Amino acid sequence: MPEKMEENSPWQTALTQFNNVSKRMNLPEDIHQILKHFSRILTVSVPVRMDNGSTASFEGFRVQHCSAKGPYKGGIRYHPDLTLDDLKALAMEMTWKCSLVDIPFGGAKGGVVCDPKKLSRGELERITRRYTYAIQPIIGPDIDIPAPDVNTNEQIMAWIMDTYSMNKGFCSPGIVTGKPLNIGGSLGRADATGLGVAYIAASAVRQNKKTLKGLNVVIQGYGNVGSAAGKFLEEMGCKIVAVSSSTGGIYNPGGLSHNAIIEHYRKTGGFRYFPLAENITNAELLELPCDVLIPAAMGGQITKKNAGKIKAKLIVEGANGPTTPEADEILSGRKIKIVPDILANAGGVIVSYFEWVQDAQCYFWCKNEVNAKLKILLERSFNDVYAFAQKNKYSLRTSAMMLAIKKVADVFTVRGLYP
Numbered sequence: 001m002p003e004k005m006e007e008n009s010p011w012q013t014a015l016t017q018f019n020n021v022s023k024r025m026n027l028p029e030d031i032h033q034i035l036k037h038f039s040r041i042l043t044v045s046v047p048v049r050m051d052n053g054s055t056a057s058f059e060g061f062r063v064q065h066c067s068a069k070g071p072y073k074g075g076i077r078y079h080p081d082l083t084l085d086d087l088k089a090l091a092m093e094m095t096w097k098c099s100l101v102d103i104p105f106g107g108a109k110g111g112v113v114c115d116p117k118k119l120s121r122g123e124l125e126r127i128t129r130r131y132t133y134a135i136q137p138i139i140g141p142d143i144d145i146p147a148p149d150v151n152t153n154e155q156i157m158a159w160i161m162d163t164y165s166m167n168k169g170f171c172s173p174g175i176v177t178g179k180p181l182n183i184g185g186s187l188g189r190a191d192a193t194g195l196g197v198a199y200i201a202a203s204a205v206r207q208n209k210k211t212l213k214g215l216n217v218v219i220q221g222y223g224n225v226g227s228a229a230g231k232f233l234e235e236m237g238c239k240i241v242a243v244s245s246s247t248g249g250i251y252n253p254g255g256l257s258h259n260a261i262i263e264h265y266r267k268t269g270g271f272r273y274f275p276l277a278e279n280i281t282n283a284e285l286l287e288l289p290c291d292v293l294i295p296a297a298m299g300g301q302i303t304k305k306n307a308g309k310i311k312a313k314l315i316v317e318g319a320n321g322p323t324t325p326e327a328d329e330i331l332s333g334r335k336i337k338i339v340p341d342i343l344a345n346a347g348g349v350i351v352s353y354f355e356w357v358q359d360a361q362c363y364f365w366c367k368n369e370v371n372a373k374l375k376i377l378l379e380r381s382f383n384d385v386y387a388f389a390q391k392n393k394y395s396l397r398t399s400a401m402m403l404a405i406k407k408v409a410d411v412f413t414v415r416g417l418y419p
């Protein structure tokens with residue numbers, strides 16, 4: 001019997017999902033035991049001088065799950081509600097994600113408990129530099145390579161790269177990905193996760209002999225991932241009908257122009273009160289009628305409370321962990337297809353891998369080359385997962401996890417890392 005999955009913390013959910021998939025695929029017990037634990041969890045104190053002269057101490061973490069296939073890889077999140085529990089779930093998911101799309105990394109995730117909206121640029125820089133100093137003993141271009149996640153961006157990656165390089169005494173571009181171009185960033189990284197979401201949406205509708213042309217799309221969270229997905233899906237012929245940020249969203253069944261809503265956000269700091277659109281809450285947005293729903297904000301948004309009211313035909317998970325296991329079951333009973341996060345949002349870490357490769361060889365690729373390689377990896381991964389799901393009658397999530405875990409287990413078997 002699979003373990004019952006309550007709407008629990010992200011870590012309990014990730015662990016229960018792993019336990020259930022592991023049981024289903026008869027994962028050897030010794031490998032199961034290795035993978036349910038973490039290689040290393042570091043908690044750090046980040047004391048920082050604030051602009052008003054006081055000193056504040058923030059809590060920071062770096063969680064490293066498994067490095068059997070290569071250095072640890074995963075983003076850095078700045079959020080006031082961040083917990084170690086969130087990061088454990090996210091780090092484990094990074095191991096599965098990298099494995100699924102065949103890039104030579106293991107999983108990690110980190111972050112600082114802080115609210116960037118309440119910090120000045122100087123405070124943000126000092127937090128980032130002090131956090132980098134604190135986790136420096138366990139990161140490195142061949143050890144653990146951070147990247148952007150929620151509320152972090154290429155400027156923050158530049159400060160991490162600079163602090164690490166200063167402490168080492170030489171310039172080390174390969175320490176982070178998602179950096180600005182002029183310090184070793186890759187063309188295409190900023191948009192890669194969203195472009196990947198669009199490629200995956202196209203692959204998913206292709207299975208029903210359809211194209212994206214004319215499909216209505218709703219996107220929760222129009223940040224780095226959501227807005228890039230919106231831009232590319234619009235270019236591919238979709239109609240973006242609703243978008244949101246943490247303060248709420250807008251809806252126009254006739255369609256919203258990507259450029260116009262971005263300009264409105266730039267001027268007002270939000271999407272609400274956009275001309276010719278209805279203001280809606282994030283909860284209302286998830287229940288709108290549409291062809292494709294893209295959650296691209298925080299985890300745990302689609303739950304047993306709203307899963308019965310979702311009207312989308314297809315869900316493509318831009319965010320990490322947006323659907324709880326109970327919601328998954330309800331949606332699957334309602335025949336709503338879900339492309340899981342570890343496949344749908346893998347475009348970001350794939351181009352991070354390309355950035356790391358380019359930094360190592362000190363030779364940089366053009367954007368077409370980056371995007372073409374991204375498309376090949378994502379379409380191949382989607383086809384593998386889809387074929388496995390069809391053959392075995394599993395959901396796309398279970399199939400993706402099984403394929404990913406199997407590849408990690410095979411590495412343990414060959415390397416002989418287990419007793």
Ligand SMILES: NC(=O)C1=CN([C@@H]2O[C@H](COP(=O)(O)OP(=O)(O)OC[C@H]3O[C@@H](n4cnc5c(N)ncnc54)[C@H](O)[C@@H]3O)[C@@H](O)[C@H]2O)C=CC1
Pocket residue numbers: 148149150151152193220221222223224225226244245246247282296297298299318319320345346348349
């Ligand atoms: N940045 C990346 O390359 C990758 C990000 N992800 C995941 O995608 C999601 C979004 O990440 P980013 O776009 O990088 O972050 P971001 O910080 O650029 O954007 C987040 C967006 O979500 C909105 N938001 C925050 N809380 C919300 C809430 N409670 N309800 C509705 N909207 C809310 C924000 O206002 C913002 O528009 C996260 O789950 C992240 O882990 C996954 C793979 C890669």
Ligand SMILES: O=C(O)CCC(=O)C(=O)O
Pocket residue numbers: 073074075076097145146147148149177178320345346348349350352
């Ligand atoms: O680009 C990366 O290395 C990691 C991105 C990330 O944190 C994620 O895929 O969730």
